[in-house]
Amino acid sequence: MDTSDFVKGVDFSSSKSKDRIHPNTFAATTGHLNWIKKYCSVSSRYKAQLAIDMTYKVGPFYTTCLSLAHPVFVHKDDHLKHPSLFVGMMTTTSRTSSDYQYLSNQLRKHGVNSLIYGTDGEYALEMGFEATFPIEKGKNIHLRCFNHLKEDLEVELKNAKVSNSKQIVKDILGYEIGSIRFNGLVDSHEKDYYKQYNEISHSWTPDFKDYLQSKGFRVRPLMETFIKCMGREVRVNAGLGNPPNKYENQRAESMNSVLKESIGGKFTDQASVHDLVYRKVVLPQERELIKAIYSHGEYRIAKSFKNYEIHPSVWKSMTPEQRQIHVNKIIMPSNISDEEAIFVKLSKEPEELADLLTNIPVYLTMEIWESAEKILSHGKITDVDKESYCVVYKKEAFMVTIKADQFACSCKLFDKMKLCGHVLAAADGKSLLEELLKKRKYSPVLAINRNTSPSAGEKRVKTTKKVHRMWLNNGLPIQHEVHLPTEINLNIRRPFQMNEIFHNDEPFCIEYLNNITKEVNCASCSCLLSKRLFPHTILHSVIMKDMFIQVSRRMAKQFGNQL
Structure with missing residues (x-):
């Protein structure tokens, strides 16, 4: 069987035992690597965690399995549960940190520049991966089971x-x-x-x-x-959600069990293992994912990716070429192609300008920096006049203005955060990057509400459909937390899912409106606030939300005459 697209690396210098050289091998398809790059990155929109389990023995060597919970697919009987999918393996004859550094280096070699990965605390495994994907600068995340x-x-x-x-x-x-x-x-x-x-x-x-x-x-x-x-x-x-679930490494262990059951343990060469894993794990897994596209098999397309779903009758009428093109959108994500590689870096790294970026969330800094470097690598910046520039990237064009005392961009992100990749790319070309950040005016309100829905503040419309949050773990999603009151940390993504305060999972504090003498606008949604608003002031904590209706009625009777 041709497994040339599966086996990606063989290293004969990594291990030696009893005067015989035993190679370390790394195996994963191009599609598997694309999934890791697309979903297991700190800057990903839909995130998954690369689970790594160390190891079990197959014949004279050890196998380490890589798996992730694919955010595009869910189980047909549980639409909150994402299937654990095999995305790679390594075979070795020892279990030292150098073996696991070989594995992490293979991921880096094949284009994985940022990684969210989870381990169960094995010293050699953690040493090997943190040598390649360190967590100190925030570009990688290491989760502990x-x-x-x-x-x-x-x-x-x-x-x-x-x-x-x-x-x-x-x-x-x-x-x-x-x-x-x-x-x-x-x-x-x-x-x-x-x-x-x-x-x-x-x-x-x-x-x-x-x-x-x-x-x-x-x-x-x-x-x-x-x-x-x-x-x-x-x-x-x-x-892992917000409030977050705990990380568990059982997914990787269950995938190891699947591999062990599929290939057995009576082998003397690594080539046989690769062949069996490809036939009994990789290909059947791919067939199940293809079935999910037309609503058959064990999996279904997740709610956020319903545009990938095709009716069975339409699928039946498609030619093999048309089907393959559609499958490649999922199996081989197009935005992980070579054209998205970063060839030109900004003149300054975020760490060098840390004093100027203290009020920007770390994840957002990384997103903006990466966006600017992609513009420099694949976009085009044209001078319109001495102070204006046209920045073109992915068939979108935005006007950037950089003056002596101010700068601006016509994109939506700049309206929210007063900073964007277009501005950084244009400023870096004029050697004004550091000077630009010194002049930037920052508002915490903009950072908090960056992910707020445009419809925030509007009256909610009742619907019979159940609203589910996307969870990338198999456990029951955490809905509420019981904890000591703390201040809001702007480094955490806080999407506002509900508009009513008694449904919101965010900390909040509402003050009396008695002293308001005129109409004012809400800083979050621009909704007009009046002096005659109902007194919600009795609600100071989300823990009290269950009491809201009863207490509100009492307050209505008590203050009805005053209002």
Whole structure:
């Protein structure tokens, strides 16, 4: 069988055992790599997490499996559950950090420049991947499995004979009851993290505190892991929802079980394994995804991608060529082609201008920077006059004005954020990038409402259809959180899904309107606010939303005459 598109790398210098050279191999189709680049990136719109499981043995070598929950597809019986799909594998004869650095280097070699990945805490695996995809600068996200860490904590507490071990684990990792998450230390905002740690750890044993603060055989101490790989902001930015679900690595382990069942374990050469995985896993998986396009098989197209769905009768009437073109839109996403590669970089990296970007969310800075570099690589900037430029990219043209004391762009993002890739690209060409950022005026209100629906503030229309949020994990989506009140962190994406305050999952505070003497406009949706508005002031926390209707009626009776 021809598996030339499947096996992407063979390295004979990586491993040597008993005077025999055993190669490390990396296998994934071009479509698999495109999925990783498209969905497992920090700047992706629809995000998935690359799950990596280390490892199980097949004959004389080990196999490491890569998988992700594909956001385009859902199970036919559960439209909130995305299927775990195989997207690559590595075979080795050892399990050292150099083996896993080989795997991460192969991903980088094939165009993966930003990565959201999850592990179960294996030292060699984490060392190998963080060497290639470090998390310090925010370009990559490393997620740590909650369940595996919970087991580690329970073992440590059991060995120390701590009586209240279950409560300690809950205080650190939090817990769920149905769709409600009771937050723990890992859900703290970074600025409140050590304050909350001191509050919950006063009764812990010194040995357990040392265990959390010591590095041991880990990439970093657990105290750092809690905030850098499991923290609330990290999980939100990784696409686990808002409020975020916990990350679990069971998907990768289940995919390993599928591989083991499909190929067995009686093999002496890696070529046989690649051939069997391609025949028994890759091809059947692709057939199931194609069936989902015309509503057959085990999967269906997710609600946000219904434009890919085709009626069975239409599919039947299509020629093989027409079908293949349509399938390639999903299996081989067009926007991951070579024409989107970045060849020209901005003269400054975000890290070099950190002092000027402190009030911009990290994820948004990366998006704008990448947009500007794509414009420089594939777009065109034309001088209209001394102060005006026409920036053309992907058949769209925008006018950019850069004057001595101000700058502007005609695109929608600039209206929201007062900054965009068009302005950065034009300014960089004139060596004005740093000077431009110094003059930029920033409004936190614009950042908060960047993802607000244009219809925000309008009266909602009742519908019989159920509104589902897209979740990229198999667990029950977290709907609400119970936590200590904290200030809003602008580094978190906060899409406003509901307009009524008693349905909104965002923190808010509403003040009395008694002192308002004239009509004013809402800063968020420009809705006209009047002095005679109903007194919603009794509602200060989203936790009280269930009491809203009853309390509102009492307030109506109490203040009805005054209004």
